[in-house]
Amino acid sequence: MEDMRLADRTASARENKITARGVQVYYGTNHAIKDVDVDIADRTVTAFIGPSGCGKSTFLRCLNRMNDTIPICRVEGRIEIDGEDIYDKRVDPVQLRARVGMVFQKPNPFPKSIYDNVAYGPRIHGLTRNRAELDEVVEKSLRRAALWNEVKDRLTSPGTGLSGGQQQRLCIARAVATSPEVLLMDEPCSALDPIATAQVEELIDELRENFSVVIVTHSMQQAARVSQRTAFFHLGNLVEFGETGQIFTNPRDPRTEAYITGRIG
Numbered sequence: 291m292e293d294m295r296l297a298d299r300t301a302s303a304r305e306n307k308i309t310a311r312g313v314q315v316y317y318g319t320n321h322a323i324k325d326v327d328v329d330i331a332d333r334t335v336t337a338f339i340g341p342s343g344c345g346k347s348t349f350l351r352c353l354n355r356m357n358d359t360i361p362i363c364r365v366e367g368r369i370e371i372d373g374e375d376i377y378d379k380r381v382d383p384v385q386l387r388a389r390v391g392m393v394f395q396k397p398n399p400f401p402k403s404i405y406d407n408v409a410y411g412p413r414i415h416g417l418t419r420n421r422a423e424l425d426e427v428v429e430k431s432l433r434r435a436a437l438w439n440e441v442k443d444r445l446t447s448p449g450t451g452l453s454g455g456q457q458q459r460l461c462i463a464r465a466v467a468t469s470p471e472v473l474l475m476d477e478p479c480s481a482l483d484p485i486a487t488a489q490v491e492e493l494i495d496e497l498r499e500n501f502s503v504v505i506v507t508h509s510m511q512q513a514a515r516v517s518q519r520t521a522f523f524h525l526g527n528l529v530e531f532g533e534t535g536q537i538f539t540n541p542r543d544p545r546t547e548a549y550i551t552g553r554i555g
């Protein structure tokens with residue numbers, strides 16, 4: 291009985307991590323996101339797909355308030371993480387971004403050493419008490435990003451000296467170093483070659499054991515490979531959201547079907 295309750299709790303912990311209701315985003319007069327409701331499950335990879343300009347990145351950036359940094363951008367509606375309104379006045383966006391990490395399209399390591407790139411977040415958020423603890427976090431994050439073996443002997447070398455694929459894994463290590471609950475990835479493989487892409491995709495699959503991952507991708511093959519759930523956006527609307535297999539094999543909306551069969555986009 292006790293075990294069952296534990297199992298129930300585990301199951302519900304994997305339910306919804308993020309709940310968005312009635313989200314609208316405007317850039318000046320451009321209505322970029324139109325009344326979007328979505329539930330992002332915990333420990334799951336959710337892919338956002340859709341034609342260029344449909345609002346995938348805009349909606350992704352709502353989830354860690356990155357749009358706050360764009361002066362003409364206005365966000366309405368309600369977005370909760372574990373039931374907490376992330377747009378509440380009391381929420382510090384910098385703290386929020388430690389909980390909701392982000393990896394961008396182009397690898398953007400800081401002009402610092404490999405070690406300092408990964409140590410940056412734990413340092414500014416005061417997450418470790420001493421050098422030994424920081425060393426441990428750096429190693430663990432680099433291992434999680436499948437980069438440790440390649441860089442362990444040159445941690446003091448500049449992060450910018452790594453290959454593109456290694457730099458992107460360094461950015462993933464930097465993002466996971468603050469132990470975020472959610473990892474947002476905006477086309478993380480678009481600047482990578484097929485081998486580096488395969489490595490990052492494999493990594494995404496491993497990351498979902500610990501994080502809720504949301505990935506924007508232009509590649510439907512990538513969405514099909516890495517995600518369990520897929521959201522299809524079109525002209526600022528969330529047209530369809532469901533299990534990835536269903537979206538790709540049995541879409542319910544004609545616009546989704548048109549996109550996945552290559553008729554729009």
Ligand SMILES: Nc1ncnc2c1ncn2[C@@H]1O[C@H](COP(=O)(O)OP(=O)(O)OP(=O)(O)O)[C@@H](O)[C@H]1O
Pocket residue numbers: 317320322340341342343344345346347348349360
């Ligand atoms: N920083 C910004 N300032 C003004 N308008 C913006 C900004 N970012 C996006 N937009 C507008 O918002 C709409 C949605 O753009 P967004 O980049 O979110 O789409 P997307 O689906 O991610 O596109 P892509 O696949 O091409 O990256 C577009 O009309 C775009 O021009």
